[in-house]
Amino acid sequence: MVRRRWRKGLGILWICLGLLLLCASYTQLGDVVVDYAIWRWMVTFKRPIEQVDDYRVVVTKSTRRLDVYQDGQIxxxxxxxxxxxxxxxxxxxxxxLTPEGVFLIASMQRQSVFGPRQMLLETTESALEDYLAQYGDAGRARLQTWENEHGPLDTIWETYDFNAAYPEHPMWHDILIHGGGSERDWTWGCIALDDADVVALFDLLHKSRHRGLGVPVEIRP
Incomplete structure (x- = not known):
């Protein structure tokens, strides 16, 4: 079953890449199609995120700053x-609350409820640890039941599925970098930038090796 799913996933990816060649003369349209195709493939087949090392983001909560490093330089x-x-x-x-730790960018999205762009963080490892600390044996039982049916819960895509199965006891997730304004602290745990800044950040990180995916985001106190 897993092998068939992988083959199907690779087939879809090659089809998407073929379609992209038709858009080669339209750079902006091609970028949109590539980003969407990658996102759909990763969501559908629960693909893990591979870390890149050419870019890094550091968010310092105490100073309300987000710094971008490229090859070690701000x-x-x-x-x-x-x-x-x-x-x-x-x-x-x-x-x-806004979490702390190091998280990888899991998706680059050109549409958002909060401003013109958003970037989703892969928070599963930390969220799962916190979930088990919060719910103890009951949480472990729910996790075991879910994993017996679906396999290991180790990506943000499976976190969504787990929460759909247990809506009364959800695991925290959906931590985004998005727009909507930075003049005050107003989010439900996300990191908000001014709209022009989130577009600039998106475009900058899009130059990374995997088009923004896998860029580490360190959130410090």
Missing amino acids: VASYRVGLSSQGLAPRKTWEDR
Whole structure:
């Protein structure tokens, strides 16, 4: 079953890449199609994120700054807004805090409810650890039941599926870098930039080896 799914996934990817060749003379359209095709492939086949090392993002909560490093040098810096609930690190779905740690960018999205762009962070490892600390044996039982049916829960895509199966006991997720303004702390745990800045950040990270995917984002106190 897994092998058939992989073959189907590779088939879809090659079809998408073939379609992209038709858009080769239209750079902007080609970028949109490539980004969408990659996103659909990763979501459908629960692909893990591979870290890249050419770019790195550091968010410092205490100073409300997001710094972008390319090959070890700062190349951009932006003001950010954070959680409306304070600066403590996220531990549960309910607390709506901004987490701390190192997370990889899992998707680059050109549409968002909050501004013109958004970037989703892969938070599964930290969120799963916090989930088991919060719910103990009951949480482990839910996780075991889910994994017996679906396999290991180790990507953000499976976190969505797990939460759909247990809507009364969700795992925290959906931490985004998005627009909407940075003048105050107003989010439910996401990192908010001014709209012009999130477009600039998106375009900058899009130059990385995997078009923004896998760029590490370190969120510091």
